[in-house]
Amino acid sequence: RTAASFARRLLELGPRPEVAQQARKILQACEKTPTDEHQLLYDEHNPFNICGISYKPIYRGKPEEKCSLCGASFLPEHKGKLCTVCGVAEVGKDVLGLRICALQFQ
Known part of the structure; x- marks a missing residue:
């Protein structure tokens, strides 16, 4: 079922x-046996977003931490x-970032 979903979206x-021809072949094979061999999250x-370390999905509304530099x-x-x-940065660290003020350059 999951492969069929990906093929339809493609x-x-x-x-x-x-690429379309290959996706249609996959879709036909999936329609013959509509079961997932492996259960995916x-x-x-x-x-969802993807965790940068575990590559697991982080669905909307679930807690997540962000990198303070790249997000x-x-x-x-x-x-x-x-x-x-x-x-470069630590995950979940609260930072102010670089502050530039015109007074610094006078």
Whole structure:
């Protein structure tokens, strides 16, 4: 079912003909056996972000931590770790950022 969902969404995007042909083949195979071999943590109807460390979905409304520099999303258990996306900032750290005032340049 999940592969069929991905194939339908890909076809809605209007891909190149060879990609569309492959997606149609996958869709036909999925219609013959509409079961998932492996259960995924995926809900196609619920928007989500991906955790930058575990690559698990973080669905809307669930708690998440952000990188203070790049804004990447992480599950709460990764708070305090180094961001794996930018490699610079700490996940979940509250920062003020760079403040520039005209008085500094006089």
